[in-house]
Amino acid sequence: MNDQQLEKKVARDVAKVKQDLRDLEDDGAAHIAKIVEDVNQSAESVSTRVVSGVSQLGERFEKLRDDAAETVVSASTTLKNGVGHGLSQYNAEATKVAGKVPGGLGKKAAMYPWVAMTITLIIGFMAASLLKPSR
Secondary structure, three states, X not given: OOHHHHHHHHHHHHHHHHHHHHHHHHHHHHHHHHHHHHHHHHXXXXXXXXXXXXXXHHHHXXXXXXXXXXXXXXXXXXXXXXXXXXXHHHXXXXXXXXXXXXXXXXXXXXXXXXXXXXXXXXHHHHHHHHHOOXX
16 A cells, blocks of 8 residues: 555545544434433322422322311210210209208209209218228
8 A cells, every 4th residue: 555545544544443433423422312301200299299299298298187177066066065064964964853851951052053962072081081981
């Protein structure tokens, strides 16, 4: 091979290497663009999933709060009705007993229930101290 042939071969090889580098660069740019596009789609997908998850979580908390409020209202209504019924029964029995006590003592006890309860408590303590066996 002479010098001219060698220079032509080197020039062709250099041109081929340049073309291969351009092709490689274009392929790399296309590959990077595809990766960026995939990342953007994934980010949008992730962000959509996060937003959806947060909204579902908010709905579940709201439902839980509403259920808890409904349960508390129901329980308090039931308790109020039960206590009201029990107090009305107690009041009816207390009125019957007060009506049976002679000498108007029942009417006075009905007018001053705390005094009557205090006197009854004191009488109960005295009876307990008399009836309790010594230690």
